[in-house]
Each structure stands twice: as structure tokens, then as C-alpha cells.
Amino acid sequence: MSSAPIETHAARNPRLLAFYGLVALLVLVLIAGVGYQQLFQSWKNSEEERIQSQRRIIVPGPRGNIYDREGRVLVGNRARFSVVLNLADLRPELRTEYRRVVENYRKFPKEERPTGDQLARIARQAVAQRYLDQINGILARREQVKPRDLDRHFNQTLLLPYTLLDDLSPEEYARLVERLPVNSPLQVYASSVRHYPYGSAAAHVLGYVGIDNDPEAEDFGSDDLLTFKMKGAFGRDGLEKRFDALLQGQAGGAIYRVDPAGYKINPPLEKKAPKQGQNLTTSIDIDLQQAAEETIGDRTGAAVAIDVRTGEVLVMASKPDYDLNKFVPRLSSAYAEEIKTKGAWFNQAMNGLYPPGSTFKILTTIAALERAAIVPDRPITFCDGTVQIGGRTFYCDNGRGHHGHVTLADAIAYSCDVYYYEAGRLTTPDGIAEEARKFHFGQKTGIELPAETGSSLVPDPAWKKSRKNEAWFGGDTANYSIGQGFLLVSPLQMACFTASVARNELYTIPTLIHRDNAPTQRAPSIGLSAHERDAIVTGMIGTTTYGTASIITKGPYKVPGIDIAGKTGTAQKDVYEDGKFKGKINIAWFICFAPAEHPEIAIAVALEGDTIGETYGGGLNAAPVANAIIRKYVEKKTAVSTKPDFKVK
Known part of the structure; x- marks a missing residue:
């Protein structure tokens, strides 16, 4: 009996092998893709999920x-x-x-x-x-x-x-x-x-x-x-x-x-x-600051007090001002408009520029002494109230001053303009300008406040020719010597100048930052002899005892036990309305340092008159503001010690 034939296939069918290879390749691609997603994309997916499901809240400190x-x-x-x-x-x-x-x-x-x-x-x-x-x-x-x-x-x-x-x-x-x-x-x-x-x-x-x-x-x-x-x-x-x-x-x-x-x-x-x-x-003493502001009251102006030793600013008062608490939580448009209307945004102390008036005579004095144009004990002219310069009549204190033959100390105390017209002529405008720049007039003080725009103007013949294309006349020099004309300074700069004179040095760098055991400022010496410096200080003490600011050492203003060296000044400022000139208002100035023998505090005050053409003198109006600051200063020192030592620390 014969068996049926059995159908067989070749062990290696080429088409079947190709199919197996394709399947294997697809499996490898799938594995690679899954592996890529797991190994390389998981972080990205996780990051996207984090970003979508998380939120951050920032709370300021x-x-x-x-x-x-x-x-x-x-x-x-x-x-x-x-x-x-x-x-x-x-x-x-x-x-x-x-x-x-x-x-x-x-x-x-x-x-x-x-x-x-x-x-x-x-x-x-x-x-x-x-x-x-x-x-x-x-x-x-x-x-x-x-x-x-x-x-x-x-x-x-x-x-x-x-x-x-x-x-x-x-x-x-x-x-x-x-x-x-x-x-x-x-x-x-x-x-x-x-x-x-x-x-x-x-x-x-x-x-x-x-x-x-x-x-x-x-x-x-x-x-x-x-x-x-x-x-x-x-x-x-x-x-x-x-x-x-x-x-x-x-x-x-x-x-x-x-x-x-x-x-x-x-x-x-x-x-x-x-x-x-x-x-x-800060370097501010709030007691002194409030004393200055209360005395200025509703008037427009400024007061600056400086520690003579360190240059620290004890007072920087500017009026009009504004209530800082009304800026919290936000400034209303109504209050902002009120501030604008009364001109309170402006920092008069730092950026207010005015002619310094007769307070500048101290600078003119230094310039004249440095150039041997004057001698302290020798009169340089005769004051009968007026003088002719370049065909114009210049007055001494509006014609009321008849000082005769005066020496330097009395010229300062009585603020004799005729004396300084002659001193300025002998010194020359270039000499005055050169000395002013030594004291850092004509540049910013560098105080730690933003937007200091009050770079003072120190004119000279070259400046006038460049800016106005005009020659410099004798009348310009006369005005220059008494702090009028083109000259412009800020109260802060005058306070720095006063502190420098008090230390017998050329400049003071002001600061609003207080540091324990702050070092004494050092600058080059003014260069005056002891006799020359004594004549200036004697004249400034005379200003407050028998001269133009004697009000602050008499009656209720007197501060017992301390001599104040000061200088008054009255200047004028042009007033414009809608671009049209309306007239001039007076600026009352007063600078001083105290105690006169061993200076600790230097002050400059400038106040604007509120009526065009009104007489507004430094002795009557500005000096009491400085007096209030000194009174509070002495009061605080007396409270610390029954025998206050007013010598520089």
C-alpha cells in the first residue's frame, strides 16, 4: 500500500522573510518612538503641564x-x-x-x-x-x-x-x-x-x-x-x-x-x-527743619542750614510745599492741580535761582583782599549816598546811606554799596568771577537729590559778549559787586558758600546723608591773612549787633551767649505774566554762621516778596528765619548740657 504524497514548502521562502523583516522594522520604529516620547519628550510634556497648571503671585516687600x-x-x-x-x-x-x-x-x-x-x-x-x-x-x-x-x-x-x-x-x-x-x-x-x-x-x-x-x-x-x-x-x-x-x-x-x-x-x-x-x-534735624518752615509760613522762599564741619544739611526748607500723606495711596488730580497752581512742585532751596544781593559782598570782599585791591583798615572812597558810573547814578541803600569814610568791617555791617562799587571796580569783573568759581559757584553742588538744575550763573565780560553780543560796562561791574545784575545763585549754594567762609576754606560739598563720626570736610584755604579774615568776621558780627540785621540780637530775638556772624541782602526778580513783564519783586536774603568764633552751623535764607515794587529787606524778613533755626539749635544743645560747648566737634 502506497502512502499519499506530503506537500512541503521550502524552508526559506523569500517573500515570507521579507514580510517578517517589515514587521520587525515596524516594531523597532514603534519601540523607538515610544522610547523617544518617554525619554526625550516627557520633560517637555511635564513642563507644558506645569506651565498650564501653575500660577505665580508676586507680593512686593x-x-x-x-x-x-x-x-x-x-x-x-x-x-x-x-x-x-x-x-x-x-x-x-x-x-x-x-x-x-x-x-x-x-x-x-x-x-x-x-x-x-x-x-x-x-x-x-x-x-x-x-x-x-x-x-x-x-x-x-x-x-x-x-x-x-x-x-x-x-x-x-x-x-x-x-x-x-x-x-x-x-x-x-x-x-x-x-x-x-x-x-x-x-x-x-x-x-x-x-x-x-x-x-x-x-x-x-x-x-x-x-x-x-x-x-x-x-x-x-x-x-x-x-x-x-x-x-x-x-x-x-x-x-x-x-x-x-x-x-x-x-x-x-x-x-x-x-x-x-x-x-x-x-x-x-x-x-x-x-x-x-x-x-x-538723613542729615536732616527735624526740629530745626520745622522751626524754619514755621517761621517762613505762607511766604515763598527757602532756608538751608549746614553743619560747618561735615557739610551735612541740617535744614532744607522750600515753600510753598505739599502734604506728603496726600500722595497715599495715590495723588488725586485735584490735589496735583492745587500743588501746581501754588507753585509747590518747585524746590526753591535747590533750584531757585536769584541774584544774591548784598550777601555776595562777602565774596567781593574776599576777591578784593586776595588781589590787594582793598586793605581792611583803610577807606577806599567816601560815601555820600550816590556815585556816578558811566553816566548813571548808583545809590547806596536807595539813597538813604551816607556812610562817609568807612573801613571794611563797617562797610560789611552797614552794607555800604558805594564802598563795594569802588571795591568791585578795583577788583575787576574777571577777578570777581574767578574768585566765585573757586567757591564752586557756576556749578551744581552734587547734593544727593535728583534733578538739581540750579547751576548758578557767574557772568563776566566774555560771557556777556558770547550770550548777548554786548560789551561789559562799568555799571555791570557795579551791580556785580553788590550781587545784582546777571549773577544768579541758589539758597543751597549760598549756604555752602557761608559754610566755606566759616571754615576759612574755598568750598563745601553738601550731603543729605548722616554718618556717625563723619569726617571734617577739607578744602584749600581761602588764602586770607588772619587780620583780613578777622575784619570780615568782625563786620559780619557787626551786621547782627549794630548793622542791618541787628533785629536778631535784640529783644525777643536775642539768643543769649552766642555771637552770630551774618550778612543781609536785598535783590530784585523780574515778574512775568503770560509772557509779559509785570514788574519786579524784592528778594530778602540773609546768610550767617554761628557761633562766630567757633562756627558749627551755617545758614542761608531767601524769601520772595509778594507785592511788586514792595520793599522787602533781608534784615527784617529773612534774618528772623535764620534766628529761629539758631535758637532751636542752641536750645537743643543747652538741653544736653547746662554748659554747652559751642566749639566745633
């Missing part, structure tokens, strides 16, 4: 404090209390209210029904108003939710609490803390804002802050996260601006996970506490 030289707070921070509503806690209530609103609007014709987005806004407003009504009931208010603000907050800053009421009083804060439930979506939120304990005192020195909508937090989370920022502050003027980097606090905040609707999920993934900025100690 409080700014540092600003102190006066004795450690009293001039600028600090106070708590600003607000009532906020945590919308994340209201999701169930918002959904319930939305359904109720939808149900109510079903009664309306379809074409009159609001859209879904409008219905959601109505529901949000109703819920927010219910909570605000709870606050109204506690505080006896009738506040209403602002729909636009609520919508903007919901769409742009949902992670942040929504502010229902801002800037609560301490009494309102206490009532809310007592009556609001601990687990309520309503919370009292405390933020930090600037506070100025002395109101308008030293306003132009301290400056003010503006709202910073973009505070930065270094080394906190990734910048690619969607970030919400609480508002901070930045310096806009004065020391607040100049030292903004120092005063600025270090921002902190938190990083949260959020749900698909954008609500945060507690607790935070990461949290960083904000830190307060560094403090700044």
Missing part, C-alpha cells in the same frame, strides 16, 4: 524707613486695611446663583435673554454684593459693587482676592475683625503704604512714591509661569527716588496649582516671604 539724624522716622510704613473677597471659596455659591439667574431669565422672550457670559456676570455681581452688604451692615455704609471692576478682576487676576473696600480706618478694621467669621470668604487684608509722620516737613527732600504695577521677585519660580502681581511702590522724587534701589523691599509671593477654571488649589507649592528694604538715615 515694604520699603525701608527714612530717619532724621537723631533716629526719628521721617518716612515709614503704615498698615493699609482692606476688605477682600476670596472668589475661589465662592465656586459652589456662584454656580447656584448662576442657575437661579438662568431660571429667572427663562420667563423672558428668548430674544431678550442675556447671553451666557452676561448671565455669569450678573451672578458674580449678585454674590459679591451680598457679601459687601454684610460689610455695609457692620460699618453702617451703603457701598455698591462696581461691575466693571469685578469683571476685570475675574478675567485678569482671578487668583488674587477681590477688594471690596479699601483704606479702612483703624476703628473699622477693629469692628470687622471682631465680627467677621474666621472661615468667611470675606477677610481683612493688610498691605503696606508710605506714611509721613511730619506731613509736609522736608517734603522736597524726602520726595514721594508712585504705584509700581510690575514688581520683580528675584530667584523665585520661573518667569514663564503666568504671574499675578500685587501693586508695589517706587520712588518718584527726592530721596525716595535717589535711593530707590536701597529702600526698595525684596518681593516674595507664592506658587499655586490651579484647577481648569483658574481657581487656586491650597496649599501653595512654594512660598517666599517678602523682605523690607534697607533704611536710610
Whole structure:
């Protein structure tokens, strides 16, 4: 019996092998793709998920404090209390209210029904108003939710609490803390804002802050996260601006996970506490500052007092001024307009430029002595009240001065113009200008304030030819020698000059920063002999004892036990209105240092008259301001020691 034939296949069918190879290749590609996704793309997917599900909140740090030289707070921070509503806690209530609103609007014709987005806004407003009504009931208010603000907050800053009421009083804060439930979506939120304990005192020195909508937090989370920022502050003027980097606090905040609707999920993934900025100690003595400002009152002008030894500015008063507390939390347009109308934005002390009047005679004296144009004990002319120069009549104190033959000390004390007309002629305008520049007139002082524009003008014949294309005349020299004409200086520069004369040195660099054991400033000597310097100081003491400022050493103005070396001045300033010349007002000047024998404090005061053509003298008007500063200075030193030592430390 024969067996049936068996069908067989070749062991290596080429087509089958090709099929197996294709399958193997596809499997390898699949494995490679999965491996690539797992090994190389997982980090990318994870990063995208992180960015989509995490949010960063930045909270600015409080700014540092600003102190006066004795450690009293001039600028600090106070708590600003607000009532906020945590919308994340209201999701169930918002959904319930939305359904109720939808149900109510079903009664309306379809074409009159609001859209879904409008219905959601109505529901949000109703819920927010219910909570605000709870606050109204506690505080006896009738506040209403602002729909636009609520919508903007919901769409742009949902992670942040929504502010229902801002800037609560301490009494309102206490009532809310007592009556609001601990687990309520309503919370009292405390933020930090600037506070100025002395109101308008030293306003132009301290400056003010503006709202910073973009505070930065270094080394906190990734910048690619969607970030919400609480508002901070930045310096806009004065020391607040100049030292903004120092005063600025270090921002902190938190990083949260959020749900698909954008609500945060507690607790935070990461949290960083904000830190307060560094403090700044100024050279200002607030007691002296207030004494100066109170004495100036409502007048326009400035007073600057400087520590002769260190150059530290003890007083920088500028009037009119403004209440710094009205800049918190923000400056209203009405108050900004009020400041503008009365000219209070302008820092008269630093940037006010005026002819210095007869206070400049001290500079003319130094220039004349340096060039041997005058000798202290020898009269150089005869004063009968007038003198003819270049066909013009120049008067001594408006024709009332008849000083006869005067020596240098009496020429200073009585402020004899005729003496200085001759001294200026003998010195020459170039000689006066050269000496003025040695004392750093004609340049900025470099004080630590922004926008110092008050670079004084020191004219000379070359300047007049260049600027006006005119020759320099004898009358120009006469005006120059008594601090009139083209010459312009600031009160700060005159205070620096006075401090320099007090130290018998050529210049003083002012500073608003106080340092313990600050070194004595050193500058080149003026170069006068002891006899020449004594003649100047004797004349300045004569000014305050029997001369043009004797008012401050008599009666109620007298400060016992101290000699004041001073010099008065009266200058004129052109007044324009709508571009038209209206007339001239007088500027009352007074400079001084005290004690005269061992100077510690130097002062310059300049006050504008308020009536065109009105006589406004330095002795009667400006000197009492300096006297108030010295009186307070002596009073404070006497309080420390029953036997005050007025010698330079």
C-alpha cells in the first residue's frame, strides 16, 4: 500500500522573510518612538503641564524707613486695611446663583435673554454684593459693587482676592475683625503704604512714591509661569527716588496649582516671604527743619542750614510745599492741580535761582583782599549816598546811606554799596568771577537729590559778549559787586558758600546723608591773612549787633551767649505774566554762621516778596528765619548740657 504524497514548502521562502523583516522594522520604529516620547519628550510634556497648571503671585516687600539724624522716622510704613473677597471659596455659591439667574431669565422672550457670559456676570455681581452688604451692615455704609471692576478682576487676576473696600480706618478694621467669621470668604487684608509722620516737613527732600504695577521677585519660580502681581511702590522724587534701589523691599509671593477654571488649589507649592528694604538715615534735624518752615509760613522762599564741619544739611526748607500723606495711596488730580497752581512742585532751596544781593559782598570782599585791591583798615572812597558810573547814578541803600569814610568791617555791617562799587571796580569783573568759581559757584553742588538744575550763573565780560553780543560796562561791574545784575545763585549754594567762609576754606560739598563720626570736610584755604579774615568776621558780627540785621540780637530775638556772624541782602526778580513783564519783586536774603568764633552751623535764607515794587529787606524778613533755626539749635544743645560747648566737634 502506497502512502499519499506530503506537500512541503521550502524552508526559506523569500517573500515570507521579507514580510517578517517589515514587521520587525515596524516594531523597532514603534519601540523607538515610544522610547523617544518617554525619554526625550516627557520633560517637555511635564513642563507644558506645569506651565498650564501653575500660577505665580508676586507680593512686593515694604520699603525701608527714612530717619532724621537723631533716629526719628521721617518716612515709614503704615498698615493699609482692606476688605477682600476670596472668589475661589465662592465656586459652589456662584454656580447656584448662576442657575437661579438662568431660571429667572427663562420667563423672558428668548430674544431678550442675556447671553451666557452676561448671565455669569450678573451672578458674580449678585454674590459679591451680598457679601459687601454684610460689610455695609457692620460699618453702617451703603457701598455698591462696581461691575466693571469685578469683571476685570475675574478675567485678569482671578487668583488674587477681590477688594471690596479699601483704606479702612483703624476703628473699622477693629469692628470687622471682631465680627467677621474666621472661615468667611470675606477677610481683612493688610498691605503696606508710605506714611509721613511730619506731613509736609522736608517734603522736597524726602520726595514721594508712585504705584509700581510690575514688581520683580528675584530667584523665585520661573518667569514663564503666568504671574499675578500685587501693586508695589517706587520712588518718584527726592530721596525716595535717589535711593530707590536701597529702600526698595525684596518681593516674595507664592506658587499655586490651579484647577481648569483658574481657581487656586491650597496649599501653595512654594512660598517666599517678602523682605523690607534697607533704611536710610538723613542729615536732616527735624526740629530745626520745622522751626524754619514755621517761621517762613505762607511766604515763598527757602532756608538751608549746614553743619560747618561735615557739610551735612541740617535744614532744607522750600515753600510753598505739599502734604506728603496726600500722595497715599495715590495723588488725586485735584490735589496735583492745587500743588501746581501754588507753585509747590518747585524746590526753591535747590533750584531757585536769584541774584544774591548784598550777601555776595562777602565774596567781593574776599576777591578784593586776595588781589590787594582793598586793605581792611583803610577807606577806599567816601560815601555820600550816590556815585556816578558811566553816566548813571548808583545809590547806596536807595539813597538813604551816607556812610562817609568807612573801613571794611563797617562797610560789611552797614552794607555800604558805594564802598563795594569802588571795591568791585578795583577788583575787576574777571577777578570777581574767578574768585566765585573757586567757591564752586557756576556749578551744581552734587547734593544727593535728583534733578538739581540750579547751576548758578557767574557772568563776566566774555560771557556777556558770547550770550548777548554786548560789551561789559562799568555799571555791570557795579551791580556785580553788590550781587545784582546777571549773577544768579541758589539758597543751597549760598549756604555752602557761608559754610566755606566759616571754615576759612574755598568750598563745601553738601550731603543729605548722616554718618556717625563723619569726617571734617577739607578744602584749600581761602588764602586770607588772619587780620583780613578777622575784619570780615568782625563786620559780619557787626551786621547782627549794630548793622542791618541787628533785629536778631535784640529783644525777643536775642539768643543769649552766642555771637552770630551774618550778612543781609536785598535783590530784585523780574515778574512775568503770560509772557509779559509785570514788574519786579524784592528778594530778602540773609546768610550767617554761628557761633562766630567757633562756627558749627551755617545758614542761608531767601524769601520772595509778594507785592511788586514792595520793599522787602533781608534784615527784617529773612534774618528772623535764620534766628529761629539758631535758637532751636542752641536750645537743643543747652538741653544736653547746662554748659554747652559751642566749639566745633
